[in-house]
Structure formats: structure tokens, C-alpha cells
Amino acid sequence: MAAWGERLAGVRGVLLDISGVLYDGGEDGGTPIPGSVEAVARLKRSQLKVRFCTNDSQKSRRELVGLLQRQGFDISEGEVTSPAPATSLILKERGLRPHLLIHDGVRSEFDQIDTSNPNCVVIADAGEGFSYQNMNKAFRVLMDLEKPVLISLGKGRYYKETSGLMLDVGAYMKALEYACGIEAEVVGKPSPEYFQLALKEMGVEAHEAIMIGDDIVGDVGGAQRCGMRALQVRTGKFRPSDEQHPEVKADGYVDNLAEAVDLLLRHAVQ
Amino acid sequence: MAAWGERLAGVRGVLLDISGVLYDGGEDGGTPIPGSVEAVARLKRSQLKVRFCTNDSQKSRRELVGLLQRQGFDISEGEVTSPAPATSLILKERGLRPHLLIHDGVRSEFDQIDTSNPNCVVIADAGEGFSYQNMNKAFRVLMDLEKPVLISLGKGRYYKETSGLMLDVGAYMKALEYACGIEAEVVGKPSPEYFQLALKEMGVEAHEAIMIGDDIVGDVGGAQRCGMRALQVRTGKFRPSDEQHPEVKADGYVDNLAEAVDLLLRHAVQ
Numbered sequence: 001m002a003a004w005g006e007r008l009a010g011v012r013g014v015l016l017d018i019s020g021v022l023y024d025g026g027e028d029g030g031t032p033i034p035g036s037v038e039a040v041a042r043l044k045r046s047q048l049k050v051r052f053c054t055n056d057s058q059k060s061r062r063e064l065v066g067l068l069q070r071q072g073f074d075i076s077e078g079e080v081t082s083p084a085p086a087t088s089l090i091l092k093e094r095g096l097r098p099h100l101l102i103h104d105g106v107r108s109e110f111d112q113i114d115t116s117n118p119n120c121v122v123i124a125d126a127g128e129g130f131s132y133q134n135m136n137k138a139f140r141v142l143m144d145l146e147k148p149v150l151i152s153l154g155k156g157r158y159y160k161e162t163s164g165l166m167l168d169v170g171a172y173m174k175a176l177e178y179a180c181g182i183e184a185e186v187v188g189k190p191s192p193e194y195f196q197l198a199l200k201e202m203g204v205e206a207h208e209a210i211m212i213g214d215d216i217v218g219d220v221g222g223a224q225r226c227g228m229r230a231l232q233v234r235t236g237k238f239r240p241s242d243e244q245h246p247e248v249k250a251d252g253y254v255d256n257l258a259e260a261v262d263l264l265l266r267h268a269v270q
Numbered sequence: 271m272a273a274w275g276e277r278l279a280g281v282r283g284v285l286l287d288i289s290g291v292l293y294d295g296g297e298d299g300g301t302p303i304p305g306s307v308e309a310v311a312r313l314k315r316s317q318l319k320v321r322f323c324t325n326d327s328q329k330s331r332r333e334l335v336g337l338l339q340r341q342g343f344d345i346s347e348g349e350v351t352s353p354a355p356a357t358s359l360i361l362k363e364r365g366l367r368p369h370l371l372i373h374d375g376v377r378s379e380f381d382q383i384d385t386s387n388p389n390c391v392v393i394a395d396a397g398e399g400f401s402y403q404n405m406n407k408a409f410r411v412l413m414d415l416e417k418p419v420l421i422s423l424g425k426g427r428y429y430k431e432t433s434g435l436m437l438d439v440g441a442y443m444k445a446l447e448y449a450c451g452i453e454a455e456v457v458g459k460p461s462p463e464y465f466q467l468a469l470k471e472m473g474v475e476a477h478e479a480i481m482i483g484d485d486i487v488g489d490v491g492g493a494q495r496c497g498m499r500a501l502q503v504r505t506g507k508f509r510p511s512d513e514q515h516p517e518v519k520a521d522g523y524v525d526n527l528a529e530a531v532d533l534l535l536r537h538a539v540q
Contacts, residue, residue: 128402131398131400132397132399132400136437139437139441140434140435143428165413171409171446175441175445176441177444178440179427179428179441
């Protein structure tokens with residue numbers, strides 16, 4: 001592999017995944033990953049632009065940012081690209097009235113959306129809300145539509161909490177896709193539209209940006225397909241087998257965000 | 271389409287799906303489909319061999335047969351091919367110790383199976399048992415195995431109860447397949463091994479047998495791929511669009527089991 005100086009040349013903007021990179025979530029709010037609070041602070045003091053790009057769809061942007069601030073992170077709502085507000089915008093633009101299968105924590109992002117007489121289904125990481133009854137209700141709404149529209153906030157397979165691995169929304173998206181014989185529209189990583197939204201909000205071109213994430217497919221593969229570079233951290237849901245993934249090869253593997261920021265400050269910033 | 275006489279020539283054995291053909295299930299035990307009780311009785315009085323071939327994995331064979339007998343059906347346990355006993359046999363043969371994600375109604379079929387220190391996961395139509403917590407538990411068991419083995423009792427997309435359409439085990443199988451990046455082994459229709467088991471138990475060759483079911487893919491397509499003929503009934507989960515299915519064409523479409531039996535007794539029996 002080329003030297004770090006070559007791999008990181010010309011980087012002007014950094015996209016940071018949140019869960020598994022900044023902190024590991026959990027029932028108690030989770031805990032910061034060692035070194036990440038300081039790493040974010042150092043990054044924000046540098047010339048590099050920073051944007052947080054999450055697939056978290058259990059919490060409103062406000063709730064997520066509040067939780068991270070309490071853990072010591074320097075982060076504000078305006079710096080976060082998050083799938084729920086992006087979906088809310090799409091629903092308004094297309095005149096869609098969703099049946100919502102979502103976590104209560106994110107419901108406030110849809111306050112302005114008409115949910116009467118639904119003509120689509122929106123699913124997010126509903127956690128315990130993914131009961132058989134709720135899944136069956138969403139399924140029946142889709143089957144009653146002439147042209148079923150299913151919008152999924154991300155398509156993650158699983159994520160890591162302090163208690164262990166947790167099934168993510170992607171698994172339930174696949175269940176509904178199969179049952180109804182349809183394909184969902186994904187709002188979130190690795191959808192190219194979603195990465196492009198984050199780049200636009202950061203004001204940086206794809207070739208000048210680097211993604212840092214713990215998901216070899218959703219973060220690393222997705223960002224690379226958009227023309228960005230991407231590093232995988234060995235925290236969060238990282239597994240050693242990720243470094244031999246059959247389809248995706250990161251531009252670099254680092255132990256954690258602290259190491260990634262060390263390298264960026266040494267090699268990307270002139 | 272050829273005349274019925276030609277299409278049904280040489281049929282010696284009839285495989286009957288149960289749910290959606292004999293009866294529509296429901297919380298109260300469900301209700302027989304009009305004409306089906308008499309149709310089964312007439313078929314059993316004829317020279318044709320009969321076997322019931324179900325994917326029902328919520329109930330033990332004993333419970334299912336008891337329920338159907340109370341509705342007036344002439345049926346006994348020995349006449350039913352059902353996925354739970356077939357799975358139990360496979361587990362024993364291969365020395366597999368399952369983590370069971372199944373309905374309480376079918377648990378007795380696994381009484382003789384060692385479930386300590388699981389080295390595979392078995393899922394069946396768990397209904398309300400498909401909680402997020404139970405799904406996550408099954409997911410974690412699979413992720414902890416070096417070579418995850420997932421056995422699914424059927425892969426149906428949905429079935430019909432008196433209250434409406436119900437998500438079937440196939441949807442949850444897809445969720446776990448996606449989350450773990452694996453492929454499940456299916457015991458049940460449309461798996462060829464399962465149809466062949468039913469044929470063997472009936473003592474009839476595939477080319478002499480006809481399947482009657484409400485599922486265009488699982489019943490009709492599956493049976494045809496095994497060299498059998500197959501009729502679709504317009505009851506149960508049948509939808510008008512099934513008659514224009516892009517991949518599967520039944521050897522005939524009939525309003526219900528009563529019509530199918532009329533045709534068989536008229537054209538197949540000499």
C-alpha cells in the first residue's frame with residue numbers, strides 16, 4: 001500500500017460516522033470510544049472541514065447531539081447529516097403520506113408530515129418497536145397499495161452497543177422487501193444521494209473528502225463508490241475479517257479515530 | 271390450454287396444501303373453506319392416493335390434525351408431511367443442537383432434541399414470538415458461530431388468516447440471512463427434498479402426482495420443478511395477479527378445492 005502521505009494528499013474535508021467511531025451506543029446512552037473526544041476537538045481546530053454523517057435513525061438530531069455533547073464532544077446540530085430530516089424533506093417534496101414504523105425517539109422529526117391515509121411506509125431503526133404486530137401492520141399497508149413504496153432510513157445489517165451486536169433496520173427492510181416482492185428506497189449510507197448531500201452541506205468535492213467509519217460496506221464501500229477515500233477504524237462493529245473483505249478495500253485501516261486524526265493532521269494538512 | 275382430460279391423465283396421487291386450501295387459519299382456530307370438507311372426503315373415497323403437505327410450522331402435527339378433525343376433515347397424523355418432524359430428523363442425523371426461534375405450539379416436536387450450547391439456529395413461523403429481542407438473540411447466536419447454520423421451516427412470504435394477511439417465516443429468514451451474510455437451509459415447500467419426502471411417504475412417482483395449493487411460487491412452482499403437476503386454487507392467499515405470474519404457470523386454476531376434486535374425479539380416475 002502507498003505511503004500515508006500519498007493516500008491522504010489533497011484531503012480538505014472529513015466525514016465522520018458517529019456510532020462505533022465517536023462512541024458505542026447503549027441503553028445508558030453509551031460511552032465515548034477512548035481518544036475520540038480529543039480527536040474530534042483536534043480535527044475541528046485544524047484547517048480540515050468536518051461533517052458528521054450518521055445512519056442513526058433511533059434518535060432525533062437534537063437528541064443525538066445532546067447525548068454526544070454530554071459525553072464531551074464538540075458537535076452541533078448544524079454539523080450533522082442524519083437520515084430522518086433528509087427523509088422528511090423527500091416526503092414533503094413527493095407528497096407522500098407515510099405509515100411510520102420508527103422509534104419514538106425520532107418521531108419529532110416527522111411532526112410536520114401528514115400521516116393520514118398512508119400511501120407509503122417509512123421504516124427506521126425501531127428497535128423493540130419491530131414487534132411482529134408492527135411489522136405485520138406495515139406489511140399490510142404496503143400490500144394494500146397499488147404501487148407499494150417503502151422508504152428505509154439506512155440499510156445497515158447490525159451495529160454494536162455496549163451490550164453486544166444489535167440487528168439494524170436493514171434486516172427488517174429485507175423482510176418487507178421479500179414479503180411484498182418490492183425494493184426499498186434507502187435514505188442513508190451507502191446511498192450515493194445521501195453522501196452527496198453530506199458533501200454539499202460540508203462544501204467539499206468528493207475527491208477532496210475522506211470518510212471515517214466502522215462499517216466496511218456502508219461507510220467505506222459507499223463513500224468510495226462516490227469518489228471519496230475512506231478509512232475503516234478497528235472500533236465499533238469492526239471485525240478482523242473486514243480487512244479481507246471480498247469486495248471492499250479501505251484506503252487504510254486504523255485502530256481508532258485518534259489514530260486516523262493523527263495521520264490526517266500529519267499528512268493531509270500542509 | 272389443453273383439455274382437462276389431457277392435463278390430468280395418469281394422476282395417481284394428490285398432494286394437498288392445508289392452509290388456504292382446506293381452511294383459513296385464525297385466532298379462533300380458523301374456518302373451513304366452503305366445500306373443502308366434502309371434497310377431501312370424496313377424494314379419500316376414490317382410487318387416488320392423498321397426502322397433506324403443509325408448511326405450517328406454528329403447530330405440532332398432532333395439534334394441526336386435531337384442529338382439522340374438529341372442523342370435520344377426514345385426516346390423520348400419519349397422512350401429513352409437516353416441516354417440524356422433518357427438521358427434527360435432520361437435526362438428529364447431523365448432530366445439530368439448535369437455538370429454537372419457534373412458536374410454543376410446535377415446541378413438542380423438538381422435545382427429544384438437545385438444545386444446549388447451540389451450534390445452529392432453527393426458525394419457524396413464530397408469530398408474535400418474532401419480537402426484536404428474540405430475533406436479536408437468534409442473530410447473536412449465529413454471529414458467534416464460526417460457520418453459522420440457519421435452518422428455516424419453510425420460506426413463505428405470507429399467508430392468510432381470517433383477520434387478513436400475515437407475515438410468514440420467510441420474511442424473518444431473509445432478515446437473518448441479510449444480517450449475517452449467510453443463506454438458510456429450507457425445510458418445507460418449495461424445497462425439492464421436502465416434496466420428494468411427501469411423494470415417498472405417499473408412494474407415488476412425481477409424474478403421477480399433482481399438487482393443489484394456494485401459493486403460486488411455493489406450492490405450484492415448487493411442485494412443478496420436481497416434475498409434478500400443480501393446480502392453484504382461488505382461495506387462501508390467491509391473488510388475481512397470480513394467474514399472470516412472470517415465472518410460474520399452473521397446470522390449471524380452479525375456484526377452490528371442491529372444483530379441483532370434481533375435475534380429478536371426472537378426468538384422472540378411470
